[in-house]
Amino acid sequence: MSRIALDKLRERFGPLVLETHSEFGDDTAVVEPGIWRDVCLFLRDDPDLDFNLPIDLCGVDYPISEAAARRRTLPGRMEVVLHLYSIGRRHRVRLKTRVGDEAMEGAELDSLTSIWPGLDWLEREVFDMSGVRFRGHPDLRRILMYPEFEGHPLQRTYPAAKTQPLVPYRTEASAGMPVDKLEPFGAHEGMPFGRQPAPRPEKED
């Protein structure tokens, strides 16, 4: 319902708005990461747009293969998605950008906390889960995971089976008894799939 926002963005920023579409009633603009903050400032301050409420901010990792990288029209690997709402005008817009190369080098984006202070914790979450660093954020620490955690779990390169325990697990020696799971829990129940053994071959009679 805010085609006007897309029109205004294209008019104001020209080719730096890489793509716009309005599918299923959702208006989306994909912009260059360099103008991320300027676009947001414009969306907030233009009297016809008046986006005064940030709804959500998240990171989406797109898997990289060489073929995909060659096909790629958009720059970057980690997509950052921002949803905005205008309380006064009752319209929404979705803003996207892509940052970081295959090794997440240069995954940096201007912080929007000076525009909407409510984005403080959301930017911390995107940093924690996806590894995007926000320039100018007042307090860019992990918010969900513990400080000792290494890596960013929602990156697709994070191994699915990898856990980082803060206390050492009991071993048979330290417990003084077998620590296998009892029935009805399988020995590997609750363990990440990568640590489960391969399915047993059929029994031969």
Added chain:
Amino acid sequence: MGDLTGREGLGDERGARRSVAIDGNEQGFATSRVDAMLGWARKYSLFMYPFVTACCAMEFMSLTGPRFDIARFGAEAPRFSPRQSDLLWVVGTISQRQAPVLVRIYEQMMAPKWVLAFGTCASSGGFYDNYTTLPGIDKVIAVDVYVPGCPPRPEAVLDGLLLLQDKIARGVQTPGVVRPREDPVVRAAELVRLRRAPGDPRALVPLLKANAPDPPAGDRRGGIA
């Protein structure tokens, strides 16, 4: 329970003999072992520390409420200091971030102490098979009784408590698992048969009840593995 109401059996020989003993006219003694006495005393005075982190708490509330009434088993007194409690109830998912807290709570409890893993998440991590969840609290602390279920029914938890009391009385250290009271697969098969039956299915209900298998005697509260 007839002997507790005092109404029936008053006139019979057993009631008469008991009334003599109560009056104190007859003297006697009983023999026991100290550890058996201690076990008997401990199993009916479990002071619980509820370590409640997730949705299983709903079933835990119902367990401590009047309908299922854990007070019947002498285990209703919560102590929110681990130093005063015997029984650690771990109710819900434990994340990796919370595991050190759980270990610290456990280490502050005085021996003898027991741990009950309430629900599948506490027992094995459940479906949280990921970077953030501890795959079962037995990865970091010793567990005495596991109660599977997502969440377990209060009856299952009471079974687990009785199993624990049994273990305490017998001085057994090995962990035990509460088994389901009835096999849900059998029950589902019965329901499917009922649905597909020709004619009025209500006519089959008494038949189903009559055919329901008795739970195996030793299996109701689960065995000690």
